Structures are given as structure tokens and as C-alpha cells.
Amino acid sequence: MSNPESFIDEVTEEVRRDKLFAMFRKYGWIGVLLVAGIVGGAAYNEWSKARSEAAARDFGDALLTAIEAPTPESRREALDKITVRGEQAALVQMLLSSDPQQDRAATLVALDKVIADASLPQIWHDLATLRRVIVAGAEMPLADRRAALEPLAAAGRPFRTMAAEQLAYLLVEDGKTEAAISALQALLDDQDAPGGLRSRAAQMIVALGGEPKQG
Template identity: 60%
Template sequence: MSNPDSFIEEVTEEVRRDRLFALFRRYGWIGVLVVLAIVGGAGWSEWQKAQATARAEHFGDAVLDALDLGGTAERSVALQAIPTDGTQTAILKLLLSTDPVEDRAGALAALEALAADTAQPPSYRDLAVLRKVVIAGADMALAERRAALDPIAAPGRPYRTLALEQMAYLLVEEGKTDEAIAALTALLDDQESPSGLRARAEQMIVALGGEVAPATVPQEAEAADAG
């Protein structure tokens, strides 16, 4: 043979190829299973997304149809008949509380149910408690209202400043004018207070006989005015 080295390499390569095919025949099904799992997982994820989108669209359409009805009673019945799951239940309860003038009892019942539903996110439950306190007003004992608002006013809660505003109004109701002015002034200095709350706090401070400090003008604005 003219080239024994070449012959040995060919034989070695053939042996390697045979071993590779043998391994593939023995374990190739694992790779196929992995591929099928990946493809199936992606398909399942897309199907779930499509189902969630369809549920959200159906819920939104049903809510709009219910809100288009004429009377409060008809709207309430239609809303309560809408099937919900997850946070849709919280949204529906909040919608049922949007007309407390004509259906005060229904609004309070919906809010109480949401506040007690531990399956719902804390933010929805806090909002339900806050709105319940506002709607109930003096019909709810002052101490009970303060106890309900106190946890919501804790640092880190989403409606903290709104709860503090309501607690300041409780001080007004108790006749503690100076404490109420101090609480409202603190809200003016609170970086988390939204503009609407600040405006209400200023108006209440003035109505209570307090004074609102003028807003500090930034140095850049003063320099522009001077120029």
C-alpha cells in the first residue's frame, strides 16, 4: 500500500462515524424530546397569551355594554352578571362603587367585599378601604375610620398621602384645628403628594385660618426674572 497513514486515518474516521451513529441511535430521542419540549412550551405560552387577551377583551366589552345602560339598578345588575377572574374581580367591585349617591348601600357592600378579599392585590384592597371611609363619612365611627386608614398611611403604601389627607380631615371633625393644619402643612412638604392633593390641602389650611407659606422660587427662575 502506497500510503498506510492515509489508510489508517480513513479507518479511524469510519470507526468514529460508526460510534457517532450508534450514540445517536441510542440517545438521539433525548434531543428530539428537548426540541419538542421547546416548541411545545413556546406554543403553550402563545396560547395562554391569546387566551388572556381574549378574556380581557370580553371583560372590557361586557363592562362597556353594562355601563351604557340607563339606570343605576340596571347597570349594577349587568355588572354583577359579568364573569371575572383575578384582578378583574377587583376592577368590577370598584366599578360597582362608582355611584354612591343613587346606590350607597351597593357601593359600600362592593367595597367591603373587595377590602376583605385576600386574593386581590393589596393596592386594590387599600383603595377599597379608602373609598369606603370617604363614602361612609360620619355614618362610620370616627375611631373606626382612623383605624381603617392608619395601615394605609404607612410608608411604602400606594395611597399613603391620600390616607393622611383623610386623617387630617378627621382632626378637623374632632375640632383639633391646629393639629389638622399641621398635618395638612406636612402634606404640602411631602414629595409624594400629588398636585391635586396639595391644592386641596392649601384650600383647607386657609379655610381653617392657617397660613400657607409661599412656594420657593428656584434660583434659576430668579436669575431669569432678574435678567
């Protein structure tokens, strides 16, 4: 034999096949069930996927119909009737909070529902908290607004710069002009701050008697 290793490999492969055949005769019914389960599972997954896509389309259609309602009252009524699952509830509640001038109390209730829903991802809680502080305004004690905003302004939070902007405005409201200018200048220097926010910060610095320093 010119290649003994090849001969050994062939013998080993034959033994492996014999063992597999014997195991299949003994446990073949398990294999059949597994195959049936895999095929059935794949079919179920496809059905489930199609069903989820259809549900998502229905949700989107209902959302668009509600948004296009002619009055805030009819828009709220349409939004309240939408069947939701998971994070869809947060989206509906955020849309219900979009007319604070028309119904401020309902807006705050919608935001509180998002904040209280522990099943939602943190980003929804942060967004609802930020918006609630803005909508509540001076009717919410300044200390409570600051306590709500400070965690949102921590590093890594998705609305960090917007929360920092609101905290700067609280300093203005509290009569701490120099501290407010410093906070607004920090936002001007913050590379994560969007252009619109930086523009507002610069305008506020000027309004407070300061001079914006462009980094």
C-alpha cells in the same frame, strides 16, 4: 505542527463530538421528546396567549357596555353579569362602588368584597379601604376610620398622601384644629402630594383660620 494548541483543540472537539453522538444514540429518544415538548409548549403558549387576549377583549367590551348603561340599576346589573378572572374582579367591584348616592349599601358591600379578597394585590385593598372610609363617613366611628387610614398613610403605600389628607379631616372632625392645620401644612410641603390635594389642603388651612406656608 506550528500550533500545538490548535491541534489539541481539534482533537478535543472530535472526542466531544464522538461522545455526544454516542450519548445521542443511547438517549436520543429523550432529545426527541424534549424537542417535541418545546415545540408543543411553544404552540400551547401561543394558543394560550391568543386565548387570554381574546378573553381580555371580551372583558373590556363587557365593561364598556356596562358603564354605558343608562341607569345606575342597569349598570349594576350589567356589571354583575360579567365573567371575571383574577384582578378583574376587583375592577368590577370598584365600579360597582361608584354610585354611593344611588345605592350606598351596595357600594359598601362591593368595597368589602375587595377588602376581604386575600388573593388580590395590596394596592386594591388599600384603594377599597380608603374609599370605604370616605363613603361610610360619620356612620363609621371616628376611631375605626382612623385605624383603617393610619396603615395606608405609612411610607411607601400607594395612596399615602390621600390617606394622610383624610386623617387631617378626622382631626378637624375631632375638634383638633391646630393638629389638623399642622397635618395639612405637612401635605403642602410633601413633594409626593398631587397638585389638587395640595390645593384642597391650602383651602382647608384658610377655612380653619390658618395661613398656608408655601415651601
